[in-house]
Amino acid sequence: MRRLSIFIVTLISLILMGAPAAFAAAPSAQNDRTGWQPFEVVGFNPCYPEDVAITVQALFELKVMEDGSGGLHTVIQSQLRGTGVGSVTGAKYVVRDTAVYTETATTAGVVTFGVPITGMMISLDRDVPDLYYIIHFHLTFNAKGELTSEVGKFEFLCR
Secondary structure, X not given: OHHHHHHHHHHHHHHHXXXXXXXXXXXXXXXXXXXXXXEEEEEEEOOOOEEEEEEEEEEEXXXXXXXXXXXXXXXXXXXXXXXXXXXXXXXXXXXXXXXXXXXXXXXXXXXXXXXXXXXXXXXXXXXXXXXXXXXXXXXXXXXXXXXXXXXXXXXXXXX
């Protein structure tokens, strides 16, 4: 479970890497950046405890928009698709993952952001269970930087 958490944190970090560059856009402009990015990572299947060496193609889409009142809206969408091989069983996996990171910063200093992530690691070996996961969280901070709202859901299913 800890390794899966590390994988998810790494995934979110990769998604967020493109966000700071978007703030250089001119006010009231929409900034789009897309592209497939290949990378390799070691995931973990807690349904059949083993590391999985994964080769992934990731599509990222970044949009930054300013509203009429000066608030800033950021949306980062990612789709991952890839294949993997289990270190213990040698089972082959098909990997899919989708995430949409959204953030809104108002001129009053209120910031909200959230990320729903859904994904799966499907084993092509009938003896190794598949992993499905759903992760949703939403946070709101006031102008002082204090957390005022928090929602979190972490669900892992083995089938």
